[in-house]
Amino acid sequence: MKMRLSKKSEYACLALIDLSESYEKGAAKIEAISKRKRIPKKFLEQILIALKRAGYLHSKRGNDGGYWLAKDPGEIKVAEVLRLMDGPLAPVDSVSQYFYRPTPIERHPRLHCLFKDVRQQMIEKIEKTSFADLIR
Amino acid sequence: MKMRLSKKSEYACLALIDLSESYEKGAAKIEAISKRKRIPKKFLEQILIALKRAGYLHSKRGNDGGYWLAKDPGEIKVAEVLRLMDGPLAPVDSVSQYFYRPTPIERHPRLHCLFKDVRQQMIEKIEKTSFADLIR
DNA sequence: TCAATGTCTACTAGACTGGTAGAGAATAGG
DNA sequence: CCTATTCTCTACCAGTCTAGTAGACATTGA
Numbered sequence: 001m002k003m004r005l006s007k008k009s010e011y012a013c014l015a016l017i018d019l020s021e022s023y024e025k026g027a028a029k030i031e032a033i034s035k036r037k038r039i040p041k042k043f044l045e046q047i048l049i050a051l052k053r054a055g056y057l058h059s060k061r062g063n064d065g066g067y068w069l070a071k072d073p074g075e076i077k078v079a080e081v082l083r084l085m086d087g088p089l090a091p092v093d094s095v096s097q098y099f100y101r102p103t104p105i106e107r108h109p110r111l112h113c114l115f116k117d118v119r120q121q122m123i124e125k126i127e128k129t130s131f132a133d134l135i136r
Numbered sequence: 137m138k139m140r141l142s143k144k145s146e147y148a149c150l151a152l153i154d155l156s157e158s159y160e161k162g163a164a165k166i167e168a169i170s171k172r173k174r175i176p177k178k179f180l181e182q183i184l185i186a187l188k189r190a191g192y193l194h195s196k197r198g199n200d201g202g203y204w205l206a207k208d209p210g211e212i213k214v215a216e217v218l219r220l221m222d223g224p225l226a227p228v229d230s231v232s233q234y235f236y237r238p239t240p241i242e243r244h245p246r247l248h249c250l251f252k253d254v255r256q257q258m259i260e261k262i263e264k265t266s267f268a269d270l271i272r
Numbered sequence: 273t274c275a276a277t278g279t280c281t282a283c284t285a286g287a288c289t290g291g292t293a294g295a296g297a298a299t300a301g302g
Numbered sequence: 303c304c305t306a307t308t309c310t311c312t313a314c315c316a317g318t319c320t321a322g323t324a325g326a327c328a329t330t331g332a
Binding site: 082086090091108117122 | 137138139140142145146149153174214218222223225226227228239240241246250251253254255257261262269270271272
């Protein structure tokens with residue numbers, strides 16, 4: 001089994017932390033976030049657009065443009081962001097909550113059950129943790 | 137974050153389950169395991185060799201050859217097998233127990249801590265579960 | 273010697289990751 | 303209306319990983 005936090009997820013979290021830290025202090029430019037959190041700018045662009053499309057951010061173009069949070073940091077859970085960036089959190093599709101699909105492992109109930117537990121254990125914490133929790 | 141059980145790990149577990157089921161009943165042929173558990177034969181070969189090299193199996197060639205467990209099923213933990221097949225279990229190297237390496241996430245202690253917890257929660261169950269537990 | 277089986281090395285198609293490049297569209301100030 | 307600044311969109315790419323396949327070789331027992 002491989003559990004990996006992709007750079008995309010990692011950068012998305014760092015960007016949201018940055019925006020949470022300056023919540024209600026106006027728009028932040030890509031350039032600024034990129035420098036503060038050391039994220040490649042063009043890569044960050046794509047990530048912010050994805051977050052915007054998913055409804056987590058607002059933006060404005062032009063001289064005093066930038067991004068800002070569309071929700072309270074307390075309402076954005078880490079798990080949502082990881083799912084948005086990398087897809088299902090489950091180790092196999094047959095134990096996935098939102099992306100269920102049958103797999104060979106289902107034929108072996110105990111093994112299936114084990115990975116269901118693993119998923120549950122893992123997910124518990126990140127479904128509770130919000131970005132407000134991360135900046136406190 | 138992506139948590140994925142690779143086919144390699146999945147097949148390795150199924151093969152070890154098969155061999156656990158016939159523990160002390162003599163050698164099992166690749167062909168037979170392959171058919172019973174529906175694993176591509178040539179792929180299974182490689183997996184069994186890896187398991188043998190790691191000390192989990194013995195083998196014999198020739199007409200009445202095959203593989204059998206080198207240890208009691210109760211002494212083989214699922215976590216060991218997943219590590220052998222796919223490498224570290226940790227989501228980022230900076231929270232890995234056996235493969236530590238620094239990552240950007242370390243600069244943000246709360247995030248770092250979160251993923252340390254995630255790893256711990258996830259690993260707990262598979263470090264306790266043995267193949268004897270899976271066939272009971 | 274031969275047939276059956278495990279062992280070893282090499283190869284590969286396709287997907288994914290972590291980016292980069294460059295043109296286009298909105299916005300505000302002058 | 304012009305321009306600078308910023309976000310937006312599409313395309314591309316090199317390297318790595320996954321899930322295998324192919325084929326020759328080594329060992330064993332009858």
